[in-house]
Amino acid sequence: MNDAPHLRLRSAALPLQDGDLLAAIDLGSNSFHMVVSRYVLGQLRTVDRIREMVRLAEGLDGKGGLHPEVRARALECLSRFGQRLRDIPSQRVRAVATNTVRALKAPQAFLVPAETALGHAIEVISGREEARLIYLGVAQAQPPKAGELRLVIDIGGGSTECIIGSGLDAIERESLQLGCVATTARFFGDGKLTGKRWDEALLEVGAQFQQFAGVYRHLGWQETLGASGTIKAVGAICAEMKLTKGAVTAAALPQVRERLLRAGRIEDIDLPGLSEERRPVIAGGLLVLEAAFAALGLERMGVSKAALREGVLYDMLGRGGADDPRDASVLALMQRYGIDAAQADRVAHAAAQLFERVSRDWQLGADDRWMLVRAARLHELGLAIAHSQYQVHGAYVLQHSDIAGFSVPEQRMLAALVRSHRRKVPKSVFELIPDRLLPATRRLAALLRLAVLLHRSHEPDDLPDLRLDAEGGRLALSLPRRWLDARPLLHADLALEPEAFAALGIELRLATH
Numbered sequence: 151m152n153d154a155p156h157l158r159l160r161s162a163a164l165p166l167q168d169g170d171l172l173a174a175i176d177l178g179s180n181s182f183h184m185v186v187s188r189y190v191l192g193q194l195r196t197v198d199r200i201r202e203m204v205r206l207a208e209g210l211d212g213k214g215g216l217h218p219e220v221r222a223r224a225l226e227c228l229s230r231f232g233q234r235l236r237d238i239p240s241q242r243v244r245a246v247a248t249n250t251v252r253a254l255k256a257p258q259a260f261l262v263p264a265e266t267a268l269g270h271a272i273e274v275i276s277g278r279e280e281a282r283l284i285y286l287g288v289a290q291a292q293p294p295k296a297g298e299l300r301l302v303i304d305i306g307g308g309s310t311e312c313i314i315g316s317g318l319d320a321i322e323r324e325s326l327q328l329g330c331v332a333t334t335a336r337f338f339g340d341g342k343l344t345g346k347r348w349d350e351a352l353l354e355v356g357a358q359f360q361q362f363a364g365v366y367r368h369l370g371w372q373e374t375l376g377a378s379g380t381i382k383a384v385g386a387i388c389a390e391m392k393l394t395k396g397a398v399t400a401a402a403l404p405q406v407r408e409r410l411l412r413a414g415r416i417e418d419i420d421l422p423g424l425s426e427e428r429r430p431v432i433a434g435g436l437l438v439l440e441a442a443f444a445a446l447g448l449e450r451m452g453v454s455k456a457a458l459r460e461g462v463l464y465d466m467l468g469r470g471g472a473d474d475p476r477d478a479s480v481l482a483l484m485q486r487y488g489i490d491a492a493q494a495d496r497v498a499h500a501a502a503q504l505f506e507r508v509s510r511d512w513q514l515g516a517d518d519r520w521m522l523v524r525a526a527r528l529h530e531l532g533l534a535i536a537h538s539q540y541q542v543h544g545a546y547v548l549q550h551s552d553i554a555g556f557s558v559p560e561q562r563m564l565a566a567l568v569r570s571h572r573r574k575v576p577k578s579v580f581e582l583i584p585d586r587l588l589p590a591t592r593r594l595a596a597l598l599r600l601a602v603l604l605h606r607s608h609e610p611d612d613l614p615d616l617r618l619d620a621e622g623g624r625l626a627l628s629l630p631r632r633w634l635d636a637r638p639l640l641h642a643d644l645a646l647e648p649e650a651f652a653a654l655g656i657e658l659r660l661a662t663h
Contacts, residue, residue, distance in 0.1 A: 166467075170198070171238050174462035175231060175245035177264075177272065179207035180431065181379060182224070184231050185459045194463055200234065202227045203427045204249040207308040207331035209239070214255025221260060228267040244462050246271045248280050249308030249329065257316025258584060271586065273557035274642070280458060281311035282475070282554050285320040286379055289460030290456045301371040301545070303445070304439040304457060305380040305438050307331040309422060312362070312442070314371055322366060322641070323552070330380045332415070334434030341416045343433060348411060359445035366403050366446060374448055377457040380435030381430050381521050385453040390422035400452040403440050410436060414655025465555075474553030480524050489522055489527070489532040493608050498526035500613055501601035508620035512593050521560070522594045525567035526601060532568075545569035545579075559584055563591050571602050575653035592654045596625060599650065603643055617663065624657045631662040 166172075174590045175185040186198040204227050209220025229508065235243055247264075251257050251274050265272050265601045275283070294300045294317065304311045308329040314322040337351040376385070376398060384406065388394040390408070393402035406421065410433060413419040419429050426603055440447065468474055482493060501522050505514065532544030549565035564583045569579050575595070583591050604613055616630040644660055651658035 151581075153436050159562050163481075165559045169241065172242045172463055172466055173235055173244075174459045175243070175268065175270075175464070176459040176462065177206070177224075177228075177245065177247040177251060177455075178204075178241050178458070179248060179250040179309070179329055180205055182227050183205075183230070183457075183459045184234065186234065187463055190486075195609070196467070197305055198234065200231060202230075205307065205431075207239030208327065208335070210250060210253060210332075211262050214253065215253060215461070216260055224260075225267045227287040228264055232267060240270055242377075242466070243270045244466050246280075246283070246458070246462055247271055247272050248458070249277065249306065249325075249327070252558070253277070269504050275308055275557050276552055276561075277311065277559065278323040278552040280309070280552065281313045281323035282512045283461035283465055284311050284317045284377055284458050285313040285323075285461070286318060286464055287456040287458060288375055289315060289318045289454030290464045291460055292375065292454055294373065299367070299369065299371040299521050301374045301380070301448075302377060302454070303374070303439075303442055303451070304528055305330060305442075306378055307436050310442070311389065312366070312446075314366060314369055318638065319337065320554075322362075322369065323338055324362050328355060328358060328438045330431040330438070332429045332434065333438055335560070336434070336540060337437065338416060340489060343414055343416060343419075345411055348407070351437055352444075355438055355441040356445050359441055363445045374451045375454045376439075376451045377454045379428065380432070381425060381439065381451070382453055383432060383495040384436060397455060398439065398443075398453070399543055400443050400449050401435075403443060407436060407440060414446075422558045476520075476524065476553075476560075477555075478529050479554045479556065483531060483551075487531045487547075489530050489533075490608075491532065492610070493605065494527045496530060496608075496610070497559040497598075497601050498523045500604055501526040501597055503613065504597045504600055504618055505586065507618040508593075508597070508625070509577060510645055511620040512590075514590055514593060518594060521563060522597060524569070525559075525564055525571070525594070525598055527597065528564070529568050529571050529602060539573075541569055542571050549582075563587055567593055568597055570654070571598045573650075575650055577653070593620075594656050596656050596658075598652060599647065600627065603640065603647070606640060606643065607637070612620060623655060624659065624663065626659040628661040630663045632660055 168190055170189045171186055173184060173191060182202050182204045184195060185202045187196050189195040195451045204224050206220060206224055209217035211217060218598045225616045245268060254260055257274060261272055285302050288302050299314055299316050302313045306329045308331060310326045310328045312324045313320045381398065385396050385398050386397055387406055388402045389396045393405060409421060410419055416430060416433060419432065424432060484494065505519050505522055531547060532540030535543040545565040548568055549561060553561055566579050566583055580588060580591060614630045614633040619626045
């Protein structure tokens with residue numbers, strides 16, 4: 151094992167050839183979107199788009215549950231999407247769920263049948279990760295001018311994302327619990343539209359933007375773009391009313407609002423260019439947009455054709471390659487928390503070597519390998535807080551931070567690996583891991599424990615010629631007797647490991663040769 155190459159913090163690139171198809175699915179709170187693109191000469195060309203108005207947020211019952219009728223509507227849509235994806239390999243399909251699924255008390259109760267209907271895994275992403283992907287999609291579709299800052303706002307069904315970015319990188323990201331479906335239900339749930347009610351709602355919604363408006367205005371930006379259906383719809387209304395040529399302006403918004411309020415009731419709204427399917431939720435969307443204009447001092451907002459789903463597609467191209475945002479995030483965390491890079495490299499190197507010995511028997515893939523490597527790099531993060539129980543501190547930081555590039559399940563998996571890499575393994579450590587990821591997570595935790603133990607003394611030496619074999623729930627480790635005898639502390643630690651491994655559901659057998 152001494153001749154293994156030095157491990158770099160970089161995944162193997164997604165193998166793509168001209169003509170390959172990629173697909174992104176966005177389970178939004180208002181609409182479900184799917185875009186299929188073909189990879190041609192290093193570029194993505196859209197070949198198919200499907201959009202269905204599901205209004206998932208409409209089904210939230212206020213207690214974290216989802217109304218059966220809305221649930222059925224969502225599953226039927228995903229089943230239709232699944233038919234289109236049938237011939238695309240799973241590694242080239244990525245589905246993400248946003249605010250409404252984040253709000254569910256028991257998201258797996260929805261996600262398990264949803265993944266079955268779609269035929270692919272569904273990742274729940276955090277609000278700020280959603281913001282990063284939205285910005286990436288807009289920036290790829292409409293490249294910003296070099297050196298300029300851009301503000302992007304996306305008003306979805308259940309949340310609103312505000313991002314300031316430069317080039318392809320998001321600098322500031324915020325996600326608010328405001329969306330066209332949720333806001334319409336909250337302030338106009340009985341269908342009545344009045345000026346007094348609008349003004350009161352505008353104050354309340356505006357207060358949420360004020361939380362970060364000062365920081366954003368201080369940083370500044372040269373261009374503002376809006377993404378998502380709400381802003382596209384308002385831009386189209388402005389154009390139909392001859393107020394603009396398709397943009398949204400501070401002068402046009404009050405005129406659109408006054409015409410909307412004249413209807414008196416949501417079902418009577420008569421705005422030119424407004425589709426029937428968007429009529430029930432346009433009031434909440436317009437309210438959020440007007441609040442954003444006021445709080446951020448906006449004068450004009452262009453409309454982008456791209457949004458989250460395009461960002462997911464381009465993120466797939468970066469994932470696994472030199473531009474994988476997860477690797478950049480890991481390096482940033484290592485620097486922020488002063489992690490010993492040499493030790494992190496040793497443990498990551500050892501973990502990767504152990505992984506190669508058992509990956510086939512344990513049915514672990516490339517994604518699992520890089521999750522293990524990233525966890526190894528971050529396993530000592532908690533030392534910046536305290537040495538005692540540092541694995542607990544590190545896991546807490548990883549689970550509750552906004553880490554660019556990682557989905558919610560990925561962050562939870564990363565946190566579980568760090569939490570279980572030393573001392574006792576609590577029963578609760580894997581509670582938040584989806585069932586489909588649980589077997590791999592337990593096995594990666596076992597490999598990380600061994601890698602950390604084998605470098606417990608922080609020695610710079612390579613590992614000895616050890617033997618590692620896996621079969622089902624069993625793992626057999628054999629170390630050179632002379633090498634182990636020279637390390638009595640390691641010998642004593644290893645003797646305690648079978649009990650810890652039992653908590654992982656793995657039988658550890660130790661031997662020497």
